[in-house]
Amino acid sequence: MxxxxxxxxxxxxxxxxxxxxxxxxxxxxxxxxxxxxxxxxxxxxxxxxxxxxxxxxxxxxxxxxxxxxxxxxxxxxxxxxxxxxxxxxxxxxxxxxxxxxxxxxxxxxxxxxxxxxxxxxxxxxxxxxxxxxxxxxxxxxxxxxxxxxxxxxxxxxxxxxxKRRFSSLTSQAIEHIFHHKGNIQIKQLEALTGYTSRTLQRQFLSDLGLSPKAFSRIIRCQSAVYHINHQQQVIFSDLAYGLGFSDQSHFLREFKRLVSATPLDYQKRVKHETYLNRIRYN
Structure with missing residues (x-):
């Protein structure tokens, strides 16, 4: 390969x-x-x-x-x-x-x-x-x-x-969250699924132990990490906008809380320590 x-x-x-x-x-x-x-x-x-x-x-x-x-x-x-x-x-x-x-x-x-x-x-x-x-x-x-x-x-x-079956509602909502890379609001999920936010919250907590908002937040964080890992040039303001953050400062605070580094510091670590070169795909 x-x-x-x-x-x-x-x-x-x-x-x-x-x-x-x-x-x-x-x-x-x-x-x-x-x-x-x-x-x-x-x-x-x-x-x-x-x-x-x-x-x-x-x-x-x-x-x-x-x-x-x-x-x-x-x-x-x-x-x-x-x-x-x-x-x-x-x-x-x-x-x-x-x-x-x-x-x-x-x-x-x-x-x-x-x-x-x-x-x-x-x-x-x-x-x-x-x-x-x-x-x-x-x-x-x-x-x-x-x-x-x-x-x-x-x-x-x-x-x-x-024994453990997700509801069709949770499965449908998860697909929408993935498609939007976590950049989706509960009102959008209501419109896309036809269910109220209360029903979405209750079903998500039962199936995943997480709220739709918490799961979306996680997927949005993973989307940011993915882009930094695999893109040669990353403009953080564009990435923040594309993932639906209100501004770059909001993106910086959220990324640091979830990843324990600023986007720039994280990017430096990934490039300096050759993240991709460490991986051996079998």
């Missing part, structure tokens, strides 16, 4: 955690999936010099394995609502699967609201995960971890009785 093709495939993954990539000791391994609900798999070793790694809002559920030889653990990580310490341990090897924004797997034994801004022990919410856990934390390569996890997810999908 050519360098241009790899960059294109990486750019196609919009659920970004840039501080994970920049805190990797060496390569940050990444692999897509043929399971529609899965955004991608990833793996890396935490850099011994990285003092703090942040998770930013992405609207995703991650299953994250700490593959340390002496004390392996695994968590289900819900989306954060602002930049939050990811608590990675230096020199530990990590493997994760990230689901598509807005997807909550059927087999997780927890409500949507319980996962927002929380870490849950994998064994508490997936009691049947013992074999997967033992295999993943001891697998010697990233590709083997991907294969094991993908098979587990496919088996779960085949056995699922689809």
């Amino acid at each position: 050519s360098k241009a093709s790899i960059v294109k495939r990486v750019a196609g993954i919009h659920a970004k955690q840039p501080w994970f990539v920049l805190s990797a000791a060496q390569d940050f391994s990444l692999c897509s999936s043929d399971i529609p609900e899965v955004s991608h798999f990833y793996g890396f070793e935490a850099d011994s010099s990285a003092s703090l790694t942040l998770a930013i809002p992405d609207g995703c559920i991650d299953i994250l394995f700490d593959c340390d030889a002496t004390s392996p653990t695994a968590y289900v990580c819900g989306t954060t609502l602002e930049a939050t310490n990811a608590n990675f341990v230096q020199q530990h090897r990590y493997f994760g699967v990230r689901f598509v924004p807005g997807v909550i797997p059927d087999f997780l034994n927890a409500s949507a609201s319980e996962m927002v801004n929380h870490l849950l022990h994998l064994h508490d919410v997936v009691p049947t995960c013992n074999a997967l856990f033992e295999q993943v934390v001891s697998a010697p390569t990233f590709i083997q971890q991907v294969t094991l996890t993908q098979q587990f997810l496919k088996d779960k999908s085949l056995c699922s009785q689809r």
